[in-house]
Amino acid sequence: MTDNAFLRLAHEGVRRLRPYQPGKPLSELERELGIRDAVKLASNENPLGPSPRALEAARAALAEAGLYPDGNGFELRAAIAARHDVDPACITLGNGSNDVLDLVARVFLGPGREAVFSEHGFVVYWLSTLAANAVPRMVPAHDGSRGPRRGHDLEAMRAAVGEATGVVYVANPNNPTGTWLRAAELEGFLAELPRHVIAVVDEAYFEYVEEPDYPDASRWLGRFPNLVVTRTFSKAHGLAALRVGYALSHPDVADLLNRVRQPFNVNHPAQAAAVAALGDADHVARSVAMNRAGMRQLEEGLRALGLHWIPSVGNFVTVDVGRPAAEVFQALLREGVIVRPVEEYGLPGHLRITVGTEAQNRRALEALGRVL
Numbered sequence: 001m002t003d004n005a006f007l008r009l010a011h012e013g014v015r016r017l018r019p020y021q022p023g024k025p026l027s028e029l030e031r032e033l034g035i036r037d038a039v040k041l042a043s044n045e046n047p048l049g050p051s052p053r054a055l056e057a058a059r060a061a062l063a064e065a066g067l068y069p070d071g072n073g074f075e076l077r078a079a080i081a082a083r084h085d086v087d088p089a090c091i092t093l094g095n096g097s098n099d100v101l102d103l104v105a106r107v108f109l110g111p112g113r114e115a116v117f118s119e120h121g122f123v124v125y126w127l128s129t130l131a132a133n134a135v136p137r138m139v140p141a142h143d144g145s146r147g148p149r150r151g152h153d154l155e156a157m158r159a160a161v162g163e164a165t166g167v168v169y170v171a172n173p174n175n176p177t178g179t180w181l182r183a184a185e186l187e188g189f190l191a192e193l194p195r196h197v198i199a200v201v202d203e204a205y206f207e208y209v210e211e212p213d214y215p216d217a218s219r220w221l222g223r224f225p226n227l228v229v230t231r232t233f234s235k236a237h238g239l240a241a242l243r244v245g246y247a248l249s250h251p252d253v254a255d256l257l258n259r260v261r262q263p264f265n266v267n268h269p270a271q272a273a274a275v276a277a278l279g280d281a282d283h284v285a286r287s288v289a290m291n292r293a294g295m296r297q298l299e300e301g302l303r304a305l306g307l308h309w310i311p312s313v314g315n316f317v318t319v320d321v322g323r324p325a326a327e328v329f330q331a332l333l334r335e336g337v338i339v340r341p342v343e344e345y346g347l348p349g350h351l352r353i354t355v356g357t358e359a360q361n362r363r364a365l366e367a368l369g370r371v372l
């Protein structure tokens with residue numbers, strides 16, 4: 001044991017960390033079952049994949065694979081700046097938005113600092129906080145009496161903020177619950193937050209939300225210098241494999257984030273694809289329409305199975321399977337259907353199902369019917 005004394009060099013946060021559990025890859029299940037038509041509805045990917053224009057741009061960019069990418073992401077930042085009507089100095093590019101969430105933790109958290117987030121909140125807030133050796137303060141979600149059951153309880157989150165708080169994470173909508181916050185309540189929360197605290201509003205599923213009261217938090221950047229809004233190309237834009245996301249913030253915040261960012265964190269094909277994706281609004285519209293229809297299909301199927309689910313505005317739905325979900329997950333795997341257990345989110349009786357194509361949704365519902 002004494003030769004492993006170096007283990008104590010790892011700080012307490014790292015020692016408490018359990019690695020992120022990704023959705024099971026299709027290829028892995030197909031190898032295990034010896035089949036070729038498995039369905040993966042486990043990672044909230046776009047069943048249509050990327051825009052053909054984004055793919056073409058990525059392919060063309062591969063010709064320059066021998067060169068380092070543009071570390072400043074000039075073209076992509078210009079396209080994002082135009083989209084949000086902000087100065088490019090407000091933008092921090094990330095290797096997925098997960099990367100910018102980590103940058104925020106590295107810059108604004110650390111020993112003795114606390115991060116506030118909600119129960120059932122996206123697990124990366126927990127992971128980034130521990131990796132920065134800071135203290136996670138997880139606030140119980142709504143119990144249903146004062147707000148949507150399992151949604152963020154902003155009042156309780158506000159009450160958990162104190163002198164030691166460095167960052168508050170709000171997911172709108174949240175993954176894996178699909179719950180969301182209205183413009184007035186989120187704006188009120190941000191307005192009341194002390195200015196020594198960074199407020200992260202994670203809008204990974206922004207494009208999918210069609211509720212009239214749903215806010216675009218980037219509109220408030222001018223009012224709240226402590227606000228960081230994160231977006232991704234992994235979900236509605238269908239570019240999960242290429243890893244591109246970004247943060248919008250006050251330029252002083254972006255300056256700090258960019259100091260610790262790896263100089264070449266977003267590769268060249270990814271930057272090119274993301275620029276092209278921003279230019280293809282039709283593809284996003286098609287994806288959103290397909291999601292709307294697929295969500296209806298899943299909800300009808302789940303209702304027919306007598307199941308309850310958490311009402312979701314994202315491209316996924318988290319279902320109460322009425323028994324330990326790990327067993328149902330395993331049984332669905334044997335049916336060639338990969339969904340996502342959410343036990344680590346404090347939901348051991350639930351499974352999260354990504355909205356897929358009509359045929360994929362049917363396959364998942366039929367398998368669920370057989371398994372239950």
Ligand SMILES: *Cc1c(COP(=O)(O)O)cnc(C)c1O
Pocket residue numbers: 044095096097098099122171173174175202204231232233234240243244245
């Ligand atoms: C998927 C997801 C992200 C980040 O995904 P990236 O691929 O790293 O951009 C961020 N927040 C939430 C809530 C998500 O579900």
